[in-house]
Amino acid sequence: MQLNEREKIILEALVELYVREAGPVSSGSLQHDLELQLSSASIRNVLHGLEEKGLLHQPHTSAGREPTLAGYRTYVDLFCRPTRLPEEWLQRIRAELRLAPRTQDVHEVLERVSRLLAGLSSNVGVGLAVQDDAAHVHRIEQLAARALKVGIELLLLSRDEIRERIRSQRFIGALHHPRAAMLHPGKYVAGLKRAVLRAGVRVYEQTRVTGLDDLHGGSEVRVRTAAGALRARKLVLGLNAYLPAARLGVLRDRAVSLLSFIILTEPLTDGLWKRLGWQGREGYSDLRRIHNYVRPSGRRILFGGRVLYHFGVDSPAESERIYARLRQEMLMTFPCLEGVALTHRWSGPVAVTWRRTPLIGRTGKGGNIFYALGYSGMGVSLGTLSGRVLADLIVGQESRWKELLYLTGPGWPLPPEPFRFLGFQGSYYAMRLRDWLDRFS
Numbered sequence: 001m002q003l004n005e006r007e008k009i010i011l012e013a014l015v016e017l018y019v020r021e022a023g024p025v026s027s028g029s030l031q032h033d034l035e036l037q038l039s040s041a042s043i044r045n046v047l048h049g050l051e052e053k054g055l056l057h058q059p060h061t062s063a064g065r066e067p068t069l070a071g072y073r074t075y076v077d078l079f080c081r082p083t084r085l086p087e088e089w090l091q092r093i094r095a096e097l098r099l100a101p102r103t104q105d106v107h108e109v110l111e112r113v114s115r116l117l118a119g120l121s122s123n124v125g126v127g128l129a130v131q132d133d134a135a136h137v138h139r140i141e142q143l144a145a146r147a148l149k150v151g152i153e154l155l156l157l158s159r160d161e162i163r164e165r166i167r168s169q170r171f172i173g174a175l176h177h178p179r180a181a182m183l184h185p186g187k188y189v190a191g192l193k194r195a196v197l198r199a200g201v202r203v204y205e206q207t208r209v210t211g212l213d214d215l216h217g218g219s220e221v222r223v224r225t226a227a228g229a230l231r232a233r234k235l236v237l238g239l240n241a242y243l244p245a246a247r248l249g250v251l252r253d254r255a256v257s258l259l260s261f262i263i264l265t266e267p268l269t270d271g272l273w274k275r276l277g278w279q280g281r282e283g284y285s286d287l288r289r290i291h292n293y294v295r296p297s298g299r300r301i302l303f304g305g306r307v308l309y310h311f312g313v314d315s316p317a318e319s320e321r322i323y324a325r326l327r328q329e330m331l332m333t334f335p336c337l338e339g340v341a342l343t344h345r346w347s348g349p350v351a352v353t354w355r356r357t358p359l360i361g362r363t364g365k366g367g368n369i370f371y372a373l374g375y376s377g378m379g380v381s382l383g384t385l386s387g388r389v390l391a392d393l394i395v396g397q398e399s400r401w402k403e404l405l406y407l408t409g410p411g412w413p414l415p416p417e418p419f420r421f422l423g424f425q426g427s428y429y430a431m432r433l434r435d436w437l438d439r440f441s
Contacts, residue, residue, distance in 0.1 A: 001053060001055075001074060003053075003074070003262075006046055007046055007049065007050060008078060009034065010030060010034070010043065010046045010047065010050070011032050011050055011055060011067075011071065011074065011078075011111070012057075012074060012075065012078070012079050012268040013030055013033055013068050014030060014047075014056070014065060014067065015072065015075045015156045017029060017030065017033055017072065018066060018067055021272050022059070022166055022374045023064075023270075023271070024059060024063045024064030024066050025064045025066070026038055026064035027040040027043040027044045027047060027064075028432075029064065030043050030047075032265045038152040038332070042085070044281060046084065047065050048341075050065075050071070051065065054068060054070045055067065055070055055071035055074055056068060056071055057070060057071075059279075062431040068164075069160050069163060069164065078167050078219075079207070090091075095101065102149030104336075106271055110249050124434075127406060132254075142157055143175055144175055144396055151179070154175050154176065154177050155175070155178060156173070156174075156175060157173060157175070157209065158173060158174050158426050159171065159172050161174075162174040163273050164277070164278075165278070165279075165280060166276065166277055166279060166282070166284070167275065167276055167277040167278075168333050168334060169425075170332065170333050174284070176282075182281075182282075182283045183380065184296055185380050188380065190385070195405070197202075207225050207226070207227055208225060208226055209223055209224065209225055209419060210224045210225060210226060211223075211224040212235070212250055212369070214230070214364055214365045217365060218235055218364055218365025218367070218368065219233065219364025219366050220232070221233075221234070221364065221368060221402070223235065223370060224353055233366075233368060234368045234369075234370065234371065234394055235248065235368065235369045236250055236370045236371070236375075236384075236390055236394070237251065237370070237371040237372075237373075238371075238372050238373075238386070238387070238390075239373065240255075240349035240351045240372070240374070240375060240376075240379075240383070241255070241257045241349035241350050241376070243372075250363060250364065250369055250371070251371055251373060251410055253326075253364075253411060253413035253414045253420075254353060254374075254411065254413060254414065255351040255352060255353045255357060255359075255373050255374050256309065256351070256414065256420060256424060257350070257351055257378075257416075258307045258308065258309055258349065258350050258351075258352055258424075259305060259307060259308045259309075259319075259347040259348065259349060259350075260304060260306070260307055260347060260348060260349075260350050260376075261303070261305065261306050261307075261308070261319070261322050261323060261326060261345070261346075262303070262304035262326075262345065262346055262347070262348075263302075263303050263304070263323060263326050263327060263330065263342050263345045263348045264300055264301070264303075264342065264343060264344040264345065265299070265300045265301045265337065265340050265341070265342060265343070266300065266340060266341045266342070266343045267299040267300055268299055268300065268301065268337075268340065272337070273299070276334060276336065278296065281296045283296070287336055288359050288421065289431035289432075289434060289435050290305070290306065290307075290428070290431055290432050290435055290437045291305060292304065292305035292326075292329055292333075293305060294333075298437045300343075301330070301334075301337070303326060303329070304326070305326060305329065306322045306325065306326060307350070307423060307428070308322060308426070309428075319347065323345055327342065333345075350376035350379065351373050351374050351375070351376055352374060353374035353415055354411065354412075354421060355374075355411075356374075357373070357374065357375050357405060357406055358372060358373065358374045358375040358382055358406040359371070359373055359406065359408055359410060359411065360372045360384060360386055360390065360393075360404070360407050360408070361393075361407060361408055361409055361410065362393060362408045363409070370390050370394060371410070372386035372389070372390055372394055373389075385406075386406075389401050389404065389407065390405075
């Protein structure tokens with residue numbers, strides 16, 4: 001792209017000011033920084049011309065300008081020249097790579113080098129791996145086509161379009177649901193509780209169920225607890241990943257309870273949010289089989305993923321390794337968060353069935369015990385769907401759900417330990433292997 005000398009000077013100054021200040025740059029700031037004999041009006045004319053060429057962007061009419069991806073590219077082409085690193089730096093890099101585990105993949109090696117360069121140069125270190133993961137691009141195209149068949153229109157975002165929304169060099173494309181929304185699961189459940197209390201429902205919390213009995217040929221169910229027993233003509237079991245449910249017998253061994261891990265950053269500064277972009281505050285999940293799920297939470301970032309099967313014993317060392325790996329994944333995605341503290345971290349159980357899909361249905365001698373379990377992954381939406389389905393089943397309106405994949409019998413129980421653990425571990429490492437192979441597709 002051809003630029004005149006004035007356009008080059010102003011583009012160079014604007015990009016450097018934007019990087020330094022992490023915010024839109026006004027004509028007045030440029031006039032002060034450049035110390036040119038140009039009026040603000042003249043600088044605004046140049047900025048307008050650069051904007052028409054697609055090199056700058058104005059978030060709104062009263063704001064300054066920001067560089068676009070094309071603007072950054074032009075800046076690099078015009079003003080950045082490769083230079084040989086000092087020999088001392090090269091020796092440090094070689095030493096760092098010698099210390100790196102041989103099992104590290106290319107992204108992890110590049111991450112170590114880029115962090116070292118950042119420390120040596122007091123600038124941002126960038127490691128580049130040219131890898132498009134075509135299998136993932138093909139997968140989102142397939143998902144978009146399947147969604148369209150059932151009347152849901154999803155938007156396919158290109159590499160540049162997704163990076164305009166969230167500034168991460170790891171993103172190569174995305175599938176966007178423009179009518180989707182995020183909600184706070186804790187507040188959602190608290191709101192549901194308030195609604196049922198207003199409807200006159202009695203809620204007994206901290207009451208452990210010790211057993212279930214079919215009575216009178218299945219016309220009634222008795223629920224035994226440590227504090228007493230309840231009887232009902234119909235019973236709903238929505239225990240999902242709650243492990244003691246495995247001892248109730250009705251749905252014994254139909255799901256395994258795994259731990260999913262989450263880390264939460266400290267509140268981010270305005271400058272960091274501007275560097276991240278993310279003006280829409282969308283949540284996202286990547287398309288790997290062992291994936292991460294990420295969402296803004298107030299001024300913080302919640303970063304989750306990975307799973308662990310304890311096999312009956314706690315494993316603090318393994319949990320620590322997973323938390324460390326989550327932090328690495330977060331920094332590989334958002335390098336600007338280096339140095340940001342993590343204030344919270346936790347894990348919680350998720351239920352996974354042998355089909356890896358929810359199981360919804362009825363059981364018991366009289367068909368009056370209704371259940372839903374295994375609604376993990378998109379647990380809030382699948383849990384809500386499960387509730388709607390169960391409500392219709394209870395009042396005899398199940399025909400509207402007859403095509404639902406999840407509406408099924410309890411199925412066969414999972415094998416006993418240690419075969420269950422071995423089966424899960426085999427599936428887990430098979431998914432990791434497939435994720436690794438996708439890089440070469």
